[in-house]
Amino acid sequence: MTNKLGFWLVWILFSVYAFVFAPPDRPETLDLIKKLIAGEWQETNGYIVAIFNLMGVFPCVYACILASDGRGQKVPAWIFSGLSFFLGAFALLPYFALREPNPSFEGKTNWNIKLLDSRFTGLTLSAIALYFLVYGFSSGNWGDFLQQWQTSRFIHVMSLDFCMLSLMFPWLLSDDMERRGMTDDRFFSFIALIPLVGALIYLCLRSPLKADEKMA
Structure with missing residues (x-):
């Protein structure tokens, strides 16, 4: 019960901060989003491009966990997972x-669980994330990013959303490992603390769902 109340409290505080206390919207935000979606990145800070696209990878990572975690839950995990592609942690915290x-x-296991549970999916997501990490660090301007982070609600909240998703992931790790019969969790508990990269390493190395747990 304490954990549940804690997540509700974090969700409320995060939402209030994002929409009340974060830096104001900037007139060019909508144009920036359109350019990011269209792949017109030439005039955009590489760090912003990287975070924007990694915020598309992170919901996929969570989908790979929630596909099996949602089985047997009273609430349909797929709704929260789907909304997270648009709302990030704002959608996942209630779950x-x-x-x-x-x-x-x-x-x-049905076809979507098999797909999201496959090592190929983990490797594919890792390759995409690696590309944008390299892109960001090679072409990003830290000073400019910091200035935009302080003055743009979109960039400010998106960055905090990424951090929130990173902090939340280890919370699902124990149950997912137990569903797979992975008893030694020290290594994965450590790497899960590495933002996004740790989660991707886990997806690539985790064991399949236990065979006896697949039987009705």
Whole structure:
């Protein structure tokens, strides 16, 4: 119960900060978003390009966990997972508050669970993330990014959203490992603390769902 209340509190405080206390919107924000979506990145700080695209990778990472974690939950995980592609942590925090511990997997794996559970998916997401990490660090301007972070609500909140998703991920790790019979969690508990990269390493190395948990 304490954890549930904690997630609700974080969600409320994060939402209030983002929409009340964060820097104001800038007139060019909509044009910036259009350029980021269209791939017109020539005049945009590489760090902003990287974070924007990594915020598309992170929901995929969570989808790979929620696909099995949502089995048996009272709330449909796929709704929160889908909304996270648009709302990030603002969509996932309520799921964290509503979910119950789920260390087992019952029933058979359907095609979407098999896809999201596959190592190929983890490797694909890792390759995409690596590209944008290299892009950001090679072409980004830290001074300009910091200035925009302090003056643009979109960039400010997007960056904090990335940090929030990074902090939330380890919370799902224990149950996911138990569903796979992974008893030694010290290594993964450590790397999960590395923002996004740790989560991707886990997806690439985690064991398949236990066979006896796939049976109805």
